[in-house]
Amino acid sequence: MSEQFKIGEVVALKSGSPRMTITELNEKLAKCLWMSENQIYYNVFPLIALEKDYDPPIVGEIMG
Template sequence: MTMFAVGDTVKLKSGSPVMTVAEVEGDEVVCIWFDKSQQNKQRFPAATLIKNKPRTGSSTIVPIRPPSRHSY
């Protein structure tokens, strides 16, 4: 079973918004999340949760060209 720590971001295996682990109590995890401006808090069995994988996108590096020595 995956171990969770306070501050981890998780989702339900069946699908859910990303939630933050607020408490871990044995085999249960208390999570908080926001739905629009409403904060929600609920206890879930740890077996129903998976850690959220952070997005990994490729970064594009654009070189900055030094100013031209020529004046036109």
């Protein structure tokens, strides 16, 4: 059974990636955003490639 995701949830790629926030969602795809070096990035990923990120952010990681 596949994971259930919600808009606003923090996720990462199963293969490894920065923490990303889901901004749009349909039955097969999620549009996610993340920040790196003071830049905002967006991309669309298949749900099967994502997993929920349960780890809290590390202090200092939020601001880059």
